[in-house]
Amino acid sequence: MTTGSSSTSSSSNTGRPATAGGAISTFKGQERALHAGRLGTGGLLLSVLAATAPLMVVAGVMPTTFAVMGIVGQPLLFVILGVVLVLFSVGYAEMSRHVHNAGAFYAYVARGLGGTAGAGAAAVALVAYSALQFGIYGIFGFEVSGLFATYGHVEVAWWIPALIAVLAVGGLSWLKIDVNALVLGVLLVVEVALVVIFDIAAVADPAKEGLSLHAFNPDTLTGAGVGTALCFCIAAFTGFEQAPVYAEETSRPHILVPRVMFLAIGFVAVFFALSSWALTVAAGPSGIVGAAQKQSAGLLFFLTESRLGGAFTDVLHVLFVTGMFAALLSFHNVVARYAFAMGREGLLPAAFGRTTGSSGAPGTGSLLQTGVSAIVLIAFAVTDDKPTGDPTAPVLHLFTWAGNVGALGVILLMAAASVSVIVFFARRGAARAQAWRLVTSAIAAVALLVIAGYTVKDFDILVGAGPDSVLSWLLPALVAAALVVGLVQGLVLRSRKPEAYARIGLGNEAFQLDKAAETTP
Numbered sequence: 346m347t348t349g350s351s352s353t354s355s356s357s358n359t360g361r362p363a364t365a366g367g368a369i370s371t372f373k374g375q376e377r378a379l380h381a382g383r384l385g386t387g388g389l390l391l392s393v394l395a396a397t398a399p400l401m402v403v404a405g406v407m408p409t410t411f412a413v414m415g416i417v418g419q420p421l422l423f424v425i426l427g428v429v430l431v432l433f434s435v436g437y438a439e440m441s442r443h444v445h446n447a448g449a450f451y452a453y454v455a456r457g458l459g460g461t462a463g464a465g466a467a468a469v470a471l472v473a474y475s476a477l478q479f480g481i482y483g484i485f486g487f488e489v490s491g492l493f494a495t496y497g498h499v500e501v502a503w504w505i506p507a508l509i510a511v512l513a514v515g516g517l518s519w520l521k522i523d524v525n526a527l528v529l530g531v532l533l534v535v536e537v538a539l540v541v542i543f544d545i546a547a548v549a550d551p552a553k554e555g556l557s558l559h560a561f562n563p564d565t566l567t568g569a570g571v572g573t574a575l576c577f578c579i580a581a582f583t584g585f586e587q588a589p590v591y592a593e594e595t596s597r598p599h600i601l602v603p604r605v606m607f608l609a610i611g612f613v614a615v616f617f618a619l620s621s622w623a624l625t626v627a628a629g630p631s632g633i634v635g636a637a638q639k640q641s642a643g644l645l646f647f648l649t650e651s652r653l654g655g656a657f658t659d660v661l662h663v664l665f666v667t668g669m670f671a672a673l674l675s676f677h678n679v680v681a682r683y684a685f686a687m688g689r690e691g692l693l694p695a696a697f698g699r700t701t702g703s704s705g706a707p708g709t710g711s712l713l714q715t716g717v718s719a720i721v722l723i724a725f726a727v728t729d730d731k732p733t734g735d736p737t738a739p740v741l742h743l744f745t746w747a748g749n750v751g752a753l754g755v756i757l758l759m760a761a762a763s764v765s766v767i768v769f770f771a772r773r774g775a776a777r778a779q780a781w782r783l784v785t786s787a788i789a790a791v792a793l794l795v796i797a798g799y800t801v802k803d804f805d806i807l808v809g810a811g812p813d814s815v816l817s818w819l820l821p822a823l824v825a826a827a828l829v830v831g832l833v834q835g836l837v838l839r840s841r842k843p844e845a846y847a848r849i850g851l852g853n854e855a856f857q858l859d860k861a862a863e864t865t866p
């Protein structure tokens with residue numbers, strides 16, 4: 346499908362002239378559009394994959410899932426989730442050919458389910474992606490503090506490196522997106538290479554059970570912990586869905602965005618399935634759960650120490666931190682672009698809908714995210730009960746609480762986007778032509794809602810709280826509250842500012858309307 350056909354489809358069905366990418370940057374000032382042509386396939390793919398934080402998943406999420414859930418078949422879970430997310434991506438990618446908007450999820454929801462639903466999705470996206478970034482700031486500060494203690498014998502409070510990271514990420518986000526992609530790419534390639542080296546070492550030197558494929562046996566997925574394990578594992582995929590956020594900054598979004606999405610989900614599913622299998626090979630299928638419970642987040646480093654030596658393990662510790670920094674920068678860029686899209690369409694003050702100077706970065710949105718991140722970190726730092734209490738409690742709470750709130754929000758956004766794809770094409774009389782894509786979207790929506798249900802049901806386990814803890818409903822309620830606020834905002838706009846309401850989800854197309862109005866006698 347060509348750009349022209351995508352725009353024609355959108356125009357003919359909305360009754361509004363459409364434009365792709367940054368085509369309207371020649372009027373109303375370039376500050377109202379992100380700069381097109383900045384990202385190619387490689388830059389876009391690296392920006393997306395960096396958010397998945399491969400080393401953080403292998404070193405953090407996988408051991409936690411083995412230890413808490415006792416599910417040996419984690420590699421098979423990654424395969425199953427990979428299939429579900431490919432089904433999701435079929436419709437999501439097709440939608441990206443018709444809608445090019447930095448608001449991605451909420452733009453798709455708005456174009457399918459209406460402006461009010463779009464406003465609700467926008468609020469959820471802003472909260473979800475911000476929460477994911479907050480959580481990573483916490484664990485980043487904790488790990489850097491540990492590096493100082495281990496190698497420098499200096500005690501540094503976790504929040505100091507975390508706040509320094511906030512400033513560094515904020516500064517980098519003001520640069521051109523292609524410069525950001527270069528930074529992300531270098532960090533990503535190095536951390537992936539180190540994990541691959543471990544995978545090879547594990548296969549070359551397996552535990553006493555040898556190269557067992559037991560972890561791919563469906564029998565390993567029996568028990569009450571499977572649903573919760575799905576919640577842990579799907580959080581590891583978060584990031585692949587961000588490709589449409591950068592659509593306006595590519596030269597051929599109708600080609601590059603779907604391509605990158607499928608490359609990302611394919612790579613992530615295979616990489617995580619093989620790496621989690623390598624962990625079971627290194628520790629043995631019968632010993633992986635016990636080893637994970639004993640070593641916790643130190644499992645990967647424990648296994649590399651005996652196979653690849655102390656020097657490699659030391660480098661792995663450092664790259665564990667730089668990989669988290671890459672994820673922080675990636676999530677920051679996404680939140681800034683959501684804020685830009687919302688400002689451009691009236692869901693946030695108009696100042697957010699402006700780019701900055703020659704870099705074309707959404708500077709105001711970046712400043713907002715930097716400021717909010719600093720406030721959240723300071724709030725958790727103030728609650729630090731050291732030295733009388735548990736010194737790790739505030740930072741680990743930040744990581745688990747915010748991370749799971751963010752993951753729940755993204756799962757619900759994916760489900761809503763899947764439903765929106767169905768409605769979008771059905772309303773345009775394209776249901777028959779897009780039938781197989783609508784079927785895959787329906788299957789994905791059901792699967793994602795089931796996972797979301799398990800996430801809410803087992804939230805107390807995910808955040809390490811008791812079943813009667815107020816956190817089991819208070820934290821998921823943050824996502825619900827964001828949705829309600831967004832829906833109310835959409836209803837108010839529809840009632841009081843119908844022109845602004847009509848822009849929700851249109852992105853640059855709304856400014857094409859401005860141009861047409863200005864040139865009409």
